[in-house]
Amino acid sequence: MTPEQIVEATLFASQTPLTAAEIARADGELSTGAVRQAIATLREAYENEGRAFQIYELGDGFQVLTRPEFAPYLERFDSVPRAPYLSAAALETLAIVVYRQPIGRIEIEEVRGVSASSVLRTLVDWELIEVVGRGEGLGRPLLYGTTTRFLDHFGMKELAELPPPEELPVVLAELQEAFDLGAAGETSTADDAVGVE
């Protein structure tokens, strides 16, 4: 048995992403480094042989999934329901949690301008977010953060694949600048400065 074969068998037997450490448990002699090496070799083999599946990295785990171009064929079958596509409200809430985690319900509602309690419950149910702690202050509010399932749902390896957070809440600093420009009689640059559209 080569390490590639053992890793392949393990990945094929699993329906969820496995970390390198989990895969290494298949064989006492397998290090996580050897697992990663084997995965790289397998990926290349699948590519060269034109296999209909590939090994993808989701969160800190690996999973064999079909390639996207086969989706039209597989969608003809009755399928086991997976997490549905998220509503606009759910996406909006997730967007805020991702960048401000850990964050409480009240702060989310302040950003969205609408109530968030039922959306938060749904997102927790789907394991896209979880309670990661409790905040200071009245009632010690629950604080939420994203899960590895979140990464899986969006096909990401890590949160760093999202636009960097420092590009988001620069608003205050730029406000003053834009206002100063505006007061000087020129307002057209204001929107550019913030990077709208």
Add this chain to the structure above:
Amino acid sequence: MTPEQIVEATLFASQTPLTAAEIARADGELSTGAVRQAIATLREAYENEGRAFQIYELGDGFQVLTRPEFAPYLERFDSVPRAPYLSAAALETLAIVVYRQPIGRIEIEEVRGVSASSVLRTLVDWELIEVVGRGEGLGRPLLYGTTTRFLDHFGMKELAELPPPEELPVVLAELQEAFDLGAAGETSTADDAVGVE
């Protein structure tokens, strides 16, 4: 997309054996003969490339399984599937039918927030629920209720033996306690993860 790739994607995505006719559904142009031909080609390729899995013929169907020689590695994982069990979605739907029967698909979807049609088919197939009538209104929707087989499964004579909804938390706590006493120390982590907030 070659027929081999389409067949491969389909076999990979299924956890149970599929007949050649079922696999052919993936593509309108695929005959059962072409499917069998593709399977033969794939079998040979897997053999030559030393893949850890192979296509096996089980009953009248085909299924991709890891080769038997890898069983010792996979047995190190505790995730070996046992007797069939219901998915979380099916379980949730069953619970709704039990307590709200007779109930239609639309109402179930309103409670769960996601499509219920394939789950309902699974439950009907398991003979846990059945169509018990038709509702008022547009299209006279099918209404579902539990079967005698459902009662059999839990050793009940009638539905009235189920705890009323408001007593559920109490009954659950009692069941959990009895379980903990019975299985002192074993498998407790799995259940903890499911239940307790």
Add this chain to the structure above:
Amino acid sequence: MTVDTAAPQILTRTRPRSPIVGAEPFFVELDRFQGPLDLLLHLIRAQDIDIFDIPIARITKQFLGAINEGLDDMQLERAGEFLEMAASLVRIKAQLLLPRPDRLDWEEDPRAELVRRLLEYEHFQDVVHVLQRAEAQRGRHFGKGFIEPRPMSVASRDALQLTLAELLEAAVRIPEPPPPIRVRPPSLVVTVEEKVSLIQRLFEKAKRISFKRLFGPWGTRAHATAALLAVLEMAKQQAVRIEQAAPFAPIWLFSRGPDGADGSDGDQS
């Protein structure tokens, strides 16, 4: 700023789905919006308004018009969210009317906080689009077990593993059936124009009216703010004189006639 008595031409929901573009009149479908910030941002962006110099009077009028039409069908909680924003808009509008120094720091502009929230909200909309694209891409990959298991004959298969505890566990998580909806129509949003005409009508009957009377029976923040705004507006036009004997004492309004011939100076206590 003058009181514009022309009713804003904002129609909602009765129109085709096309989003609004161009000048008034506006066709806004309230259902399409996630909340008040979404609607507000849409009004601003669709009209190419400089977000750092929002014409509050115009935007407020459009916002009130939009929610006036759509509010009836809305759940109470959602309606409240829109109304709260309406009240803040009216408040900002009132603050802008108060005398202030020529040169302001941005933080002192009554609109600053609103603009900050709008920009923040807009940034998260960008993230939403990123997430949406990622989700769609991920949705095209399938793992093992994607295809629904083939039904087998009941006789041939193993007994189903399902314990009562599992079933009850699932049952306890079913949300309660929603209580029958008792609709209490939200109080109507009132415009400054309506309050001005109310004051004018009251002055036809009496020389002196209590400020409280302008919003008494409704008592909401929106009514109070609209009334305050109307009074400030009329005071500015010298159509009314305001008197208050002491802080927190009742406020009285005196008519100064059409040309402001009442003798006293503009004493805004």
